[in-house]
Amino acid sequence: MDILVVHLFNALLYASVLFLIAGGLSLIYGVMRIVNLAHGNLYAVGAFLTASAVSQWFAGSESAFLYLLLPVGALGAAAIGAVLEPTLLRPFYRRREEYQLLVTFGLLMILEDLIRFVWGPYPISATTLFSKIGSMKVGEFFYPRYNLLVIAVGALAALFLWAFIYRTKFGVVLRATSQDMRRAAALGVNVNLVYVEAFTIGCFMAGLGGAMIVPSQSAVLGMGVDALVLAFIVVVTGGLGSLEGAAVGALIVGAVREIGVTVFPEIELAVLYLIAAIVLLIRPAGLFGRTT
């Protein structure tokens, strides 16, 4: 019985990190209809920033202060996003999808090497945050408390995002722009501003995902590329552009992955991709997607 609780926690842990990455990707697609292939790299930037803030720049500080450093990666990724959208992506909204995918693929290659340039080729981590709060007993097993913190952050992020989009004025503007950009512009919405904000929020979430993962896993080169395909599975299953879809997709992928790792480790990844492919075959727009 206790082992089931541990598995459940693991699945939720996985789902919340995936939601942070895929939710951002989906938000960006929902608002500006662009699939950002470099999204995983922003997740990686978040991980590297938090790791170096905790284990290099402020190493040896008060541990309470170190926990406050967690969002550093998210803020850094958001800042990069705020610069990238107006400079690099804006010229491409009117262009064909091929070019949009290619420019973000180019961006992926640049960001990957930028990380190599700044942090070098070796993995770094922020394990102090993981070990400081220790673990707790789940029946006969010990479970790291930090993982529960990650789950809480994922759940809170989902809640905040929902409240932000469905309960604030900015959310109304955002949804209006997403549904009909021209009409929103005609009604006086500053579409360019909405785009920058949506992209920045999306990158913030990716960065937060990276920041939350780095105390328990090292930040390594290539983590962005790996994360992106998983985020793809999530958004394809849930529906591109839908946040509910990203949440449900993340839970499905988290659960399948946890079951997969224990029961069929060899084909765990293949099963995930196949689920995405099957969902696309039955419901092209994903479980919660709009067909437009």
Next chain:
Amino acid sequence: MTAAWAVPIAVLLVLLPRAINPYQTILLTYGLVMAIAALGFNLLLGYTGLLSFGHSAYFGVGAYAVAFMVKYLHVDSMELFLLGAIVASIVITALFGYACVRYTQIFFSILTLALSQVLWSLAFKFFWVTGGTDGLRVPTPKLMGAASSSEDKIHFLATGYYYYVLAVFAVCVALMWLIVHSPFGKALQAIRDNETRARFVGIQIRRYRFVAFLVSGVFTGIAGALWVPLNGLTTPDILYWPFSGEIVFMTVLGGFRNFTGPIVGAVVFNYLKTYAVGHTVYWQALLGIILVVLVLVLPTGIVGTIGLLRARARKKTSR
């Protein structure tokens, strides 16, 4: 215009190994192999209007088909390798294509990507079959039933194997030329330009897209099969999705709106990547910047831009 250039270029390609050193010849061989893949890829992107982000799958199927034939069937004939790769890529592309051609635009791209990653994860995880990240070794094959005359692998690759690849390349180019200029090819272009009108004319869109997908995948599979003996090793890297991105990159670099674009793009990209890797650790960033600038400034690619410049020059002289 393209046909008139074909003969001098063919003569040049035949004579070139006498003028350049073996290393350069091998580089050119890689370029020609990738050109076959890009040519196949462009039947979908340039002629049918479908952007596949999963062509690494078909390249990988060709390569792994050869590696499995070596490992499990002890085959060493290049002709059988090509045959096996063609059969394997027909099976896989038919399966994937059946699923993918129901969609267009971004969903097509994502579905092709997702399916290609199924193969990647299988190659990655089933290490006792596929060698995992260590990959599978493929020794020098027999060409037309004749074993390599010299023990020197470099010599073999730069002479016999180069001409073998060149011959396959020529056949592929000729075939693709016939395909895109046939009524079938014209129908694909009609679908690309206006799907609704094409349907009105009576073209069965999904079936045409499926056949285009099949042909495209098989060309890429052949490229994969030719690539393995050259590289000597196949690893899951060629199934991973960034490799699909490279195929898209080289096609756009040459220009996807014309026949020769992907060929030029693949050869140029291969040199570009080799020299970038040789000169800086940050070759990825360099290629990324080139890609971004290319898409911003020269969206028609190298061949498209040359065509534009020539047209402009002609206008000036006639005035």
